[in-house]
Amino acid sequence: MFKILGIMCILAGCLGWGISRIGEERGRVRNLRELISIITRIRDEIAYGKHTMPEICLILAQCCSPAYRDCFRKIYDQVEEGRGAPFDQIWKRQTDECLRGVPLTEEEKDVLKEIPQSLGMQEERLQAESVERLAGLLVRHCRKAEEAYENKSKVILSVSVLTGIFITILLI
Numbered sequence: 001m002f003k004i005l006g007i008m009c010i011l012a013g014c015l016g017w018g019i020s021r022i023g024e025e026r027g028r029v030r031n032l033r034e035l036i037s038i039i040t041r042i043r044d045e046i047a048y049g050k051h052t053m054p055e056i057c058l059i060l061a062q063c064c065s066p067a068y069r070d071c072f073r074k075i076y077d078q079v080e081e082g083r084g085a086p087f088d089q090i091w092k093r094q095t096d097e098c099l100r101g102v103p104l105t106e107e108e109k110d111v112l113k114e115i116p117q118s119l120g121m122q123e124e125r126l127q128a129e130s131v132e133r134l135a136g137l138l139v140r141h142c143r144k145a146e147e148a149y150e151n152k153s154k155v156i157l158s159v160s161v162l163t164g165i166f167i168t169i170l171l172i
Contacts, residue, residue, distance in 0.1 A: 011164040018160025032142040047128035071098035088116035
């Protein structure tokens with residue numbers, strides 16, 4: 001009786017681990033989509049709204065998902081306080097903090113961090129095109145992640161169940 005209960009607990013634990021890993025993959029795709037919408041909004045606000053980056057941060061603080069809302073609010077507040085730090089340093093510090101626990105690769109995180117460096121041109125059209133290139137890079141990453149998600153989820157689930165079975169056999 002206790003062996004059967006132990007076997008069930010081991011299998012449930014391994015299956016739960018697999019499901020949590022699948023959730024991380026799903027979270028990566030969701031975060032990539034959110035970053036794409038943020039960068040697209042930045043491009044649109046530069047090209048059509050003719051807003052400055054602090055104004056765009058305030059707009060993003062009102063319309064983004066809660067995970068990113070605080071980041072843009074802090075950027076706006078720090079720029080408005082005028083602590084003397086350049087905008088790109090404030091941006092990098094706050095996006096580093098915001099993206100610390102997000103399940104993205106470093107290359108994907110760097111796309112958001114590099115936005116201020118791509119705004120070095122005077123003309124809004126050139127700035128918008130530069131931001132559009134960054135969005136295109138994230139779109140490619142998102143497509144790859146979505147394609148890989150289906151296969152990875154099946155493999156992870158299978159491996160987690162097989163791991164549970166293997167551990168059970170070892171303990172019996």
